[in-house]
Amino acid sequence: MGNENGFTMQFEKPLLELERKIEEIRVFSTEKNIDMSEEIQRLQAKADVLKERIYKNLTPLQKVQVARHPKRPTFLEYVELIFDDFIELHGDRLFKDDPALVGGLAFLNGIPVTVLGQQKGRDTKENIARNFGSPHPEGYRKAMRLMKQAERFGRPVITLVDVAGAYPGIEAEERGQGEAVAHSIMAMAGLKTPIIVVITGEGGSGGALAIAVGDRILMLEHAYYSVITPEGCASILWKDANEAPKAAEVLRLTAENLKEMKVIDEIIPEPLGGIHRDKVAGAKLLKEALVRNLEEILEIPGEDLLRLRYDKFKKIGIYS
Amino acid sequence: MLKDLFRTKPKYVTVRNYREETARQERDERTKKDLPDGLWVKCENCHQIIYHKDLEQNLKVCPKCDYHFRIGAKERLRQLLDEGSFEELFAELSPTNPLNFPNYEKRLSKYQKETGLKEGVLTGAGKIEGIPVAIAVMDFFFMGGSMGSVVGEKIANTFEYAAANHLPMITVSASGGARMQEGILSLMQMAKTCQARNLLAERGLVYISVLTDPTSGGVYASFASQGDINMAEPGAYIGFAGTRVIEQTIRQTLPEGFQKSEFLLQHGVLDLIVHRKEVRKTLARLLRFHQSTERAEVNG
Numbered sequence: 001m002g003n004e005n006g007f008t009m010q011f012e013k014p015l016l017e018l019e020r021k022i023e024e025i026r027v028f029s030t031e032k033n034i035d036m037s038e039e040i041q042r043l044q045a046k047a048d049v050l051k052e053r054i055y056k057n058l059t060p061l062q063k064v065q066v067a068r069h070p071k072r073p074t075f076l077e078y079v080e081l082i083f084d085d086f087i088e089l090h091g092d093r094l095f096k097d098d099p100a101l102v103g104g105l106a107f108l109n110g111i112p113v114t115v116l117g118q119q120k121g122r123d124t125k126e127n128i129a130r131n132f133g134s135p136h137p138e139g140y141r142k143a144m145r146l147m148k149q150a151e152r153f154g155r156p157v158i159t160l161v162d163v164a165g166a167y168p169g170i171e172a173e174e175r176g177q178g179e180a181v182a183h184s185i186m187a188m189a190g191l192k193t194p195i196i197v198v199i200t201g202e203g204g205s206g207g208a209l210a211i212a213v214g215d216r217i218l219m220l221e222h223a224y225y226s227v228i229t230p231e232g233c234a235s236i237l238w239k240d241a242n243e244a245p246k247a248a249e250v251l252r253l254t255a256e257n258l259k260e261m262k263v264i265d266e267i268i269p270e271p272l273g274g275i276h277r278d279k280v281a282g283a284k285l286l287k288e289a290l291v292r293n294l295e296e297i298l299e300i301p302g303e304d305l306l307r308l309r310y311d312k313f314k315k316i317g318i319y320s
Numbered sequence: 321m322l323k324d325l326f327r328t329k330p331k332y333v334t335v336r337n338y339r340e341e342t343a344r345q346e347r348d349e350r351t352k353k354d355l356p357d358g359l360w361v362k363c364e365n366c367h368q369i370i371y372h373k374d375l376e377q378n379l380k381v382c383p384k385c386d387y388h389f390r391i392g393a394k395e396r397l398r399q400l401l402d403e404g405s406f407e408e409l410f411a412e413l414s415p416t417n418p419l420n421f422p423n424y425e426k427r428l429s430k431y432q433k434e435t436g437l438k439e440g441v442l443t444g445a446g447k448i449e450g451i452p453v454a455i456a457v458m459d460f461f462f463m464g465g466s467m468g469s470v471v472g473e474k475i476a477n478t479f480e481y482a483a484a485n486h487l488p489m490i491t492v493s494a495s496g497g498a499r500m501q502e503g504i505l506s507l508m509q510m511a512k513t514c515q516a517r518n519l520l521a522e523r524g525l526v527y528i529s530v531l532t533d534p535t536s537g538g539v540y541a542s543f544a545s546q547g548d549i550n551m552a553e554p555g556a557y558i559g560f561a562g563t564r565v566i567e568q569t570i571r572q573t574l575p576e577g578f579q580k581s582e583f584l585l586q587h588g589v590l591d592l593i594v595h596r597k598e599v600r601k602t603l604a605r606l607l608r609f610h611q612s613t614e615r616a617e618v619n620g
Contacts, residue, residue: 319413
């Protein structure tokens with residue numbers, strides 16, 4: 001289940017142990033041809049209760065761990081489960097193609113859209129090829145190119161955000177990472193076509209915001225979105241990355257926190273135990289939300305769209 | 321090696337408020353370094369002793385090595401605008417503690433006392449060699465010039481004011497990035513200021529961004545890098561990711577001059593580097609190219 005590749009979240013341990021036990025009994029009963037279904041059922045019920053108790057009471061840092069889970073669906077998995085006839089389009093037409101940010105054309109419930117997002121790998125090899133889903137400037141410039149293309153043909157844009165942060169490296173700085181992020185934010189603010197943003201996993205600061213300006217901001221239940229990682233915040237505040245649980249608390253980075261502050265519009269529920277446990281069911285919930293929101297925005301007259309988008313972001317902020 | 325890749329990963333951050341800490345330490349040190357009567361100052365770069373008055377007269381640029389000392393928002397406005405022309409706008413906005421972040425109020429009031437400012441940016445209208453402008457000047461000495469709700473709102477309001485009043489806009493940035501203590505609300509100020517910057521582009525009004533030491537993180541990655549003209553002072557630190565974050569990620573020491581103005585000019589992010597003594601004059605020259613919008617429209 002959660003630890004197929006050796007990745008265990010501490011808070012899930014009792015649940016994983018119970019699930020392993022159920023599996024052992026199942027194997028045992030098949031091998032020995034003994035009916036143990038009653039016992040299995042009893043333990044399964046216990047596991048369900050435990051799962052519910054754990055997942056309904058996740059601390060903010062535990063949510064961050066779920067958001068970073070290596071088995072959490074990546075951009076391309078969502079595309080496959082939600083969209084039809086996806087055609088990937090490569091490159092920024094300036095420098096190169098960034099495999100950490102993927103985009104292309106697809107149909108959402110019959111509506112042609114441009115869909116793009118950061119692509120993490122599903123294993124180490126893929127992660128190295130994809131730079132762990134952390135884009136260089138050319139990734140954001142590709143995103144801009146595809147969004148401008150969508151605008152030209154009146155296609156709505158859907159972005160799926162899942163990024164630890166825009167890549168902090170020498171070449172990234174040389175090619176203007178900050179400029180690329182800012183330019184993409186500006187391009188989205190002025191894009192004359194509907195935009196729906198979904199924070200699916202990690203919403204890592206500027207690298208996330210660069211593709212997260214839109215008419216609707218949706219967020220999966222266990223995703224997080226923050227100006228800084230809890231670890232980074234903890235090492236600044238308490239000079240100790242082990243204080244990350246406290247930092248995750250004070251940063252108010254969960255979907256619920258963000259909904260309260262009106263930074264996001266809607267929380268999309270995940271299957272119990274996180275979307276990595278049931279990708280198909282999770283994707284179905286996400287698709288339902290995407291279709292519903294897209295139908296709503298398509299009703300908004302074009303001339304109002306940008307004004308409403310502007311007001312939406314202008315209102316964010318608390319002061320006296 | 322693979323292990324290293326994994327280990328460094330969670331450290332990706334785009335905001336480095338530790339700069340703010342550094343700034344505080346630097347300032348404390350500087351105060352210590354000052355001789356008791358404040359007559360003499362030691363240059364942070366060439367370590368020469370400078371007569372305080374000479375430094376003031378030289379706009380806080382070392383007369384020996386041209387090192388540009390950091391200056392606050394009030395002093396910057398005095399240097400740039402025609403005397404007495406500044407009219408402050410949006411001064412009423414004050415910061416609160418929206419996330420109930422530990423010690424935030426205490427730090428705010430400390431910086432308010434130290435700088436005599438309510439927040440890390442002064443915004444308003446003024447004139448440069450007689451040309452009316454809207455202007456926003458950040459103050460690095462106020463919590464590292466970090467951008468939270470108030471800084472973002474004031475800068476966005478100033479862009480809106482410029483658009484509504486058909487004025488050119490100037491920002492002078494000096495900031496470590498988004499303000500951690502206001503969490504996601506700070507990040508959202510990047511979107512707020514960027515979209516407000518768009519208003520000027522739509523109306524054909526010029527926006528000149530002056531980047532000073534330092535301009536980094538969420539401020540560089542929003543309005544500050546999006547001027548029609550990006551101008552920087554020499555030797556200013558300008559970058560997206562912090563030096564330490566990059567070094568930890570790639571496990572290398574960064575080359576000399578990395579993320580300095582000259583580096584950015586070379587890599588195509590800046591239009592020009594201008595010595596502090598020439599900034600006002602250069603702004604005026606640039607502004608004069610952008611005064612004839614109406615006539616251009618008629619002729620066009």
